Amino acid sequence: MQVNEYKPLIVAFCCNWCSYAGADLAGNNRLNYPADVKIIRVPCSCRVNPAFVLRAYQRGADGVLICGCHPGDCHYTTGNYYTRRRMALLFSMLSYLGIEKERTRVEWISAAEGAKFAATMNEFVKTVTDLGKNRRLEDLRCKK
Amino acid sequence: MKFLYYPGCTLKNKAKDLDIYARESALKLGFELIEVDEFQCCGGVFTTANDEIATKLASVRALKAAKAAGVPLVTVCSACHNVIKQTNYAMKNDAEFADKVNRYINDGDDYHGEAEVYHYLEVLRDIIGFDKIKEKCNGALKGKKIGAYYGCLLLRPSSVMGFDDPENPRIIEDMIKAAGAAPVIYGERNECCGGYAALEEPALVKKRCGIIDESAKAAGAEALVTACPLCRYNLVKNGANVPVLYFTELLHKALSEEI
Amino acid sequence: MKSKNELLRENIIRTSGADVKKCMKCGKCSGTCPSYDEMEYHPHQFVYMVETGDIEPLLNSESLYKCLTCFACVDRCPRGVQPAKVVEAVRLAAIRQQGKNRLTPDGVEKYLDDEIPQQAIVSAFRKYTK
């Protein structure tokens, strides 16, 4: 067993109606993806405040995913459109802060797309693993 | 309008008619076919195994010539078209295969399926337009009932060839119509004639050709046209009841000044 | 250690690029094959026997040389299995063995006539020799 194998820390915000259910479906179908992904349930992707993403990076996350219903299929009709717009702005801010743009991603995964959920997680974990540890946005006040 | 032209081995020998009439008709229709310099034989059939590299290099070289010239590559022979189109598809979509080929050729200009490949019939349909051809035709073929024989190579595998509906094609029928004749549709027009089995399995080929010929005759065809020299050879050799022509011959006849 | 047969099977599946496990045994490939009557093993059997690793009989069968590569089975297969590619991969496994070329430049002459197009000859060499 490798001792120093790098394991990224990934936070995934999943909307209750589509992506969280998609993640459950991936589980039902026993589709493997790395344990590095930890899911936080939110009612809608539009509940994800960009501040949560920044918070995750401050606390040492290596990648953040925001998953919602496909555009047009939002349970709350328009929530994911807000997400799309907000995250576009956040992305340019993250680039400004020097966080590689590949570390943050918005994905649309429906409740029926368990396979897509697993594939997306596998691919994202690989992308983030290849980028390596994220060191750019640690809140120094929190360092012991 | 100019295109790079890949005639292939057979069109330089046993199927000269296919070649000559293609070039002459092209000029009448306002486009020119410029032969690829020192082209090599495509090999006649596409080897589907993905570890076959050397057998596809000739096609890649022709494709690279088209890429360099910045014009589409045009083929007339069904077999060449099939091999080159499939090779181009593999170069575009199979990164591992393309990498091996590019390393092998290693001339500093990697190829990834950039060239466009057209069959002569596709040029007629998509670039010239059958309505334009109709205007230039002389009406000599009026009332002639002609069956299109597609065989297999032009149409399949359809996901790669993208030539026409593989089960109910119409491109040659549309050409026959444009040329002034009446197309005859028959069931076996997209079934294989037996192809290269002509060498070792003449009985199989005879059986296949008999089925095709019967089907065409029953539907009332007075002649068949094809784009493949081997199809024509097989059909004629096995005693087809109707004459078998190259589609370019038919086109040329329709475009000739003298009636 | 994998057995020789298992290695052969893996090699055939790899070079063919076909997924034999996808087959649902409907037999449409064999229902459409123009060479069916000439074959001892039919397209669906090629797929099945490669899937189960029963490859030796295929390697020694004349059926390998009856496939016309017309792709009717490939186009019509509802499962996207591509039987013709499986046949081709088995045929290559056969003719790539030492001294198993089916056609030789000397041997080809007896098949020729004045009219036969070059295309037939090069195709046959492609198919029958390594």
Next chain:
Amino acid sequence: MQQRIGVFVCHCGTNIAATVDVSAVAAALGREPGVVFARDYQYMCSQAGQDMIKDAIKEYKLTGIVVCSCSPRMHEATFRKTAAAAGINPYMVEIANIREQCSWIHKDKDEGTEKAIILGRAAIAKVCLNVPLTAGEIPVTKRALVIGGGIAGIQTALDIADAGFEVDIVEKKPTIGGKMAQLDKTFPTLDCAACILTPKMVDAGQNEKIHIYSYSEVVSVGGFVGNFTVQIKKKARYVDETKCTGCGLCTEKCPVKNVPNEFNLGMDTRHAVYIPFAQAVPKVATIDPNYCLMLKNGKCGLCSKLCGAGAINYKQEDEIIENKYGAIVAATGYNPISMDKFDEFAYSQSKDVITSLEFERLMNAAGPTGGVLLRPSDNEHPKTIVFVQCVGSRCSADAGKGKEYCSKICCMYTAKHAMLTREKYPDTDVYVFYIDVRTPGKNFDEFYRRAAEQYGVHYIKGMVGKVSPEGKKLKVRGSDLIADKQLHIDADLVVLAAAIEPDKTARPLATMLTASMDTNDFFTEAHPKLRPVESPTAGVFLSGCCQGPKDIPETVAQAGAAASKVIGLLCHDKLTANPCVAHSDEWMCNGCSSCENVCPYHAITYVEKEFRMPDRTTKIRRVASVNPAVCQGCGACTVACPSGAMDLFGFSGKQISAEVDAICR
């Protein structure tokens, strides 16, 4: 007040325990701050498990609990009830999903255990910040809407009406009846479809509680469970429904006779003014504007002159009707797929290659041939018929065409077709090419065996590879896998069992309903086993083939089940609202309207309010006010709010941040 948290880790038999060391999880989580009790147990959702939770709540004076178990979508409601029964607020419960999102997807036990601990930690961090919530109540509009008027929609509507509730059916065609009205006989009993359907159509038409909007479509859906607002477009049929008596005189005298008759799938023609079939409900004529001479170029007007009731109105226009509903049932049904990509069977090349639905019309006494089996090309009796199963069903995605699923009904209706053909025309040879014969259902296999044994239908294991029209014959080439032969059959008629797919209107409807669909555009159910007739969207229910392929008995059963769910909803005067709604801190609100602008439910309004300022003056300020009965809790406003005044109960900014912190610790 310091929270006292209890943690309950479920084994779920071996579902969780096999890849997660549950006792290690309980031990680790027991050391978390605030946790005063942690225990693992075989099945937390069992009575014993729930009792254990209740006892612990009482004994340890717990203020909140975390259950590490399956998805909250599965048992959150269960554990909330448990908590409430033990006297704590049901919203002081959090679930850590360590089954679907942990044990089932990971193989390594160390990894799984570690992740389960982290997920548990996040749930503890969240529950520490939970506040007791009280669910409000929302009124229920006691009227249901059924979209689609086939057997599924009709049965659902009848059952709802039977319970005494108003119900509207919206049907896009001029009559209700759907596909079943087009069928001849039904398997496995061979009773005639019309004989069992048309009485139900009449019942629906005459029922006082049922209103049928025929030739109508749903154009918009607003609101939420108990309170939907739906706009229905009544398309202009150019006939006044209230006046038309259905005498049919206009449909006989109309001079335009060459319109393809969609009811007979284009195998014969109808007039420009038409009633689809004799038993149509409502029995009202409809003018087809694409063919009517009067509507096209203002010349004719014959029907208007003939109509004694004066029902014809060429100036009729589309009408939008807005109604309120408490529940909506989708019953949009299915269609056979297009045969365009399967032309090896020559569907587009020969009139004598038909789909099974067309065969139904050919066998139907009210069909284009009056029930005499004649082939479409030359009206002769076919002597050899080949049925091809699974055309477009069970295709892999690699094939680039067709559907991946089994269409379920084809094996049985083909057996029926074959049997009926042999019964009526014993001199006909009937071949059925099959891959598998799938007959799970009461008396189904017996039925299929009867076709083979008593009626002498030739069942051939194999598939047709190609159909070539040759003269008057169809040359069929296929494989017989048992005989190891390639068969060549000269057939007179080929019948394709085309795969079925959801109706094309289902997708836009799902978007309007915000109901989820699977990749095949079938509606998804709230739970595949336990809630099969409910959409995950509250108040939306599913009936018939819009949820998946079904035969008639199954459709009727599901229609009844959907109706009972609707009745269960409508018999409440009030519904418990979701208390996880937005709320605004009035002191922080700066009155900017950002939240109001993003709210999809118009739940936020601004009010002028008097505030007592710290300097003891009073000031009128404009502040946001959330209507908790209307808010659905999406949280869009919370992020839009620039001052941080807006927050969401159950998913507050602090709670989510605490989860982030716990995961990234």
